[in-house]
Amino acid sequence: MAPRDHRITLLGKPGCHLCDDAREVIARVAGELGVPWEERDITLSEEDTRLYWEQIPVTLIDGVQHDFWRVDERRLRAALEA
Template sequence: MSESRITLIGKPGCHLCDEARAVVAQVAEDLGVGWTELDITADQRLADEYWEQIPVTLVDGKRHDFWRVDEARLRAALS
């Protein structure tokens, strides 16, 4: 798998994060791209910036979506 192009920012126990993780994992697998997940409870800077918006997805380091991940939109951003 290639380097991470998708970053999912969330926190444990977040049901929207769980839903986003499933979409991100499926899209990444289908397209052969890497992804990583960051926990806002372990990084104060991320918590300050994104607490009200989690889950947040970044594509190639730029904010792509928040609260929900739209599968078609994520696929389009990666192609």
């Protein structure tokens, strides 16, 4: 599977400084590898809030949880290139 065949989702909430940091890393890696990504505000969904409130930011790759709290750029890149 080529990196561009994956999809990254960043789960976060407004005012989250760790989410801001995660967004920068994801945008950089996704841009370099041509991977589409989206951001989802957990406060807009009761289920997302219940599931992820204590872990944000959460990074999903193809809908599967990859990381939480901090995004490790090398780990993210390796997962997308594997």
